[in-house]
Amino acid sequence: MVWDFFLGNLPPCYYDGRLRFYLIFIDMISIQTQLRAIVSTALGKAFGAEYSEIDPMVVPAGRPEFGDYQCNVTFSLAKPLKNSPRNLSQQLLDHLDVSDICEPPEVAKPGFINFKIKPSYLETQIGALQSDSRLGVEKVKDPLKAIVDFSSPNIAKEMHVGHLRSTIIGDSIARILEFRGHDVLRLNHVGDWGTQFGMLIAYLREAYPDALTKADALDLGDLVAFYKKAKKRFDEDADFKETARKEVVKLQAGDPESLKAWQLLCDQSRREFQQIYNRLDINLTERGESFYNPKLPDVVADLEAKGLVVEDAGAKCVFLDGFTNKEGDPLPLIVQKSDGGYNYATTDLAAIRYRVKEDGGDRIIYVTDAGQANHFAQVFQVAQKADYLPENVEVTHVPFGLVLGKDGKRLKTRSGETVRLKDLLDEAVKRAYQDLETRLVAEDRQETEEFKTDVAKTIGLSSVKYADLSQNRTSNYIFDYDKMLELKGNTAPYLLYAYARVQSISRKGEIDYEKLDADAKVLLKEDQELVLAKHILQLSEIIKEVESELLPNRLCQYLFELSQKFNQFFENCPVLKSDEPLRTSRLILCHLTAQTLKLGLSLLGIEVLERM
RNA sequence: GGGAGUGUAGCUCAAUGGAAUAGAGUAUCGAUCUUCUAAAUCGAAUGUUGUAGGUUCGAGUCCUACCACUCCUGCCA
Incomplete structure (x- = not known):
């Protein structure tokens, strides 16, 4: 029945963009997608073929007590079909066969249909993830x-x-x-072209001619200072302005000497940029103006x-x-x-x-x-x-x-200058290092300098990245080292800690997660196990959503909730001390949690730590 | 003048296509370490969603007007 949906006429509402078409139809059949398909089929049977093409309106349930998913479609049908949502839902229910996936669905008072996923079905789905390195997130069939x-x-x-x-x-x-x-x-x-270069070359020609012929005659800091002076002269001195303009013309006309100077300046900047990109693990193809x-x-x-x-x-x-x-x-x-x-x-x-x-x-x-x-x-x-x-x-x-800045104004240094990215990253790493040392002392732990440097680097840089990505892009955000490095709340360290916690279980138990029996049955009995399993299974839906909406904060939110749910599981469900087959089942959940965190964080450009 | 964005708990922010009682975190108060890292977990309290209307069975979300802040508005990028 699922395939009827894929092969049949596509509901028009999916055509609001070509992209959405790809997003919804190419992927592994997530639970939500399956329910949508089933509801669509039932709509056709209950109310006529044309109704199989409307939006089935299956969404995650608003509250846990309503189950896992809810269908709101009959509210929009009440008027055209001249009946109450509640009656329509009841009719729809007669044609709805979800017994493979859900407990018998229920119609709630106003007319919502609530679905609760069967633990046995979750066990099967989770089991299937074990052998999937992509954790259920398939590749698109027609890449753009x-x-x-x-x-x-x-x-x-x-x-x-x-x-x-x-x-x-x-x-x-x-x-x-x-x-x-x-x-x-x-x-x-x-920005590697334009009047700024005429200005800069003209200035360097008189103040520091070597910089125009020799590589690395200046460091970038000096270059920036010269740039500022050049800009000042450009704005104040009409003669200089004219000289600068002539330099631009020469450059644009392809004068070899000017081109060489330009090339030197670009190379130097490029190397500086590359240091930052290496540090942040960012790949880019340069294609400037x-x-x-x-x-x-x-x-x-x-x-x-x-x-x-x-x-x-x-x-x-x-x-x-x-x-x-x-x-x-x-x-x-x-x-x-x-x-x-x-x-x-x-x-x-x-x-x-x-x-x-x-x-x-x-x-x-x-x-x-x-x-x-x-x-x-x-x-x-x-x-x-x-x-x-x-x-x-x-x-x-x-x-x-x-x-x-914390004052709600554009972030500046104390002297009112623009904050250099390098300094900003250095500061984050420095503070992460200090936090770590304080903690090591408090816990009476001994770690090597290499460990401390490495952990501080990862925590510092990932905190900066995560603080940025976890907010809705479109609004301004307040940059606050203390908050982003905080070990609790929706921060990088909290997520990294959840990952390290999973890894500590395997270390303690001397377990290689990769070598767990891939066919072992996953058992979901405790609430925390069920909640965690359901959340893990939602990864593909979240990734697809971010792919279409381009809002990484949704992925952050998902990973934060995953970490919370894992911590609740960790608190209530002993892993290593459980008897088989529960022990292996829980180890599988741990492993899937770790993989999901690692994958999700990698998509944010953040590396995980085995210990911290 | 015009355009764009923002406005949600003390603070920082969520809220999926309009859907049931607007959620987290943080700060505050209280509980839990003989137990896989307590960097954790559990509980309590916190709201006129900027204002006023409108559409709808239903609005933080859509429409109109207004208020506040930010940004853009012919030779910068």
């Missing part, structure tokens, strides 16, 4: 070419707190898409050929629908400045065009701060007008809020 544009620091500047969220969120999104089997291109759209530079004239020419360009005050503009200025006139997207130069809008248009045509992107994701929402809406609109975006290509701006 996904492009995730994230991190994007600026050459000749240091990575700072402003790059934190894009880097961490983008990486996690990329990992999740990759795990689902999509072909993911992780692009680092670095300069990559698109040669393609910009053609983009403008193409827009002109398509009749989209209007010249206004010397600038070439594409006027937009739905955006107006203070006077109420349409707002332009400037694609070529009055001085003939191009700006980021042009680059972004060239990038979209390239990513669709050359990279074959199906789903293009931009992870940047929410402040750029307007910009992307405008660029996407123009791309659409210019036919750069076929209907089957989805472009999404994934916005995120600001990183704030």
Whole structure:
């Protein structure tokens, strides 16, 4: 009966996006999906074939006492079928055969149908997970070419707190898409082109000429200082401004000396960025703004050929629908400045065009701060007008809020400077180290320096990542070392501790989880066992949801709850002291918990610790 | 002026497609270590979901107006 659903006509409500179609139909048949299929079939039998195509409205139960899943569909049928939800549910029930999966379903007073999963069914499902390294999360059958544009620091500047969220969120999104089997291109759209270079080269030429010809003549910190001085001169000194402008022209014209200098600056920055990326375990393919530079004239020419360009005050503009200025006139997207130069809008248009045509992107994701929402809406609109975006290509701006200090204002150092990413990570690791030492002393534990360094590094970095990922992306978030390193609550250390606890059981019992009997029966008797098993089985639904909604905090929430449920199990269900076959059954639950935590955390870019 | 976002417990945040009594954590108070790491668990208390209307059998969620804060608004990215 499940297959009727897959092979039959697809309900129209699934077609609200191509993606959703993939998401729901390719995967292993989760419990929720099976129930949906069964309810759909029953709807057809009870009320007529057309009703098998409506949304069956099967969702996780709102409260434990209502069971595990609930069906709300008859509420929406009350009007068209001129009957009460309660009566309709009763009729539906007559055609509903869920005896393999659930206890006999019940109609609750208002008309909800409540499903409670049979422990025997959970035992079978959990048993099946044992031999599945993907823990029930199947790969999509038709992978998309996904492009995730994230991190994007600026050459000749240091990575700072402003790059934190894009880097961490983008990486996690990329990992999740990759795990689902999509072909993911992780692009680092670095700021490696434009007026800043003319400015910088002009300044270095007079102040520190060696930096333009020799590799590593300066370290990046100096470079940043020079950048600031150059910017200051640029803003204050008209002659310097002109010199800088000439440098840009030289560079853009491909003057070998200028190109060499530019190359040196980029290389130096690149190495600095790479240190941060290595530390955070982040892979990126660099394709900066300069990559698109040669393609910009053609983009403008193409827009002109398509009749989209209007010249206004010397600038070439594409006027937009739905955006107006203070006077109420349409707002332009400037694609070529009055001085003939191009700006980021042009680059972004060239990038979209390239990513669709050359990279074959199906789903293009931009992870940047929410402040750029307007910009992307405008660029996407123009791309659409210019036919750069076929209907089957989805472009999404994934916005995120600001990183704030405890005072609720933009995070700054004490002297009011932007916080360098390196310093921020160092501080987190340092504090993690101090916390660890305090704890070791309190518990009278002896550990090697290597252990302490390693644990502090993992805890510090994962705390920063988790604090960021566990909040709803779109709102601002308050950066607080004390909170993120806290050992309790929804924090990285709490999850890491749950994992370490599972591992400590195997160590104590000298058990190799990998060598447990794969055919051993899992027994679910205690509440805590049932609750834990049900939760483990929900992983695939959560991953799919994050894949479509691009909200990693949902995965964090899931892992936090998993940790809580494991701790409750740990508290109430002795493992090593139980008799067989219960002992092996519980060890299997432990192992599955550990694997789920490890997998889930890895999708957040977080490594686990065997001991901490 | 226009546009976007945010507004939920003292604090930090959830809330899946509108669904039964809006949930966690934290802080506070209390309980549990002869027991696999107590970094844990259990219990208590905490709300006019910014305001006012509307749609609906049902609204934190959808619509309208308003308030507060943040960001964007023609040659920066």
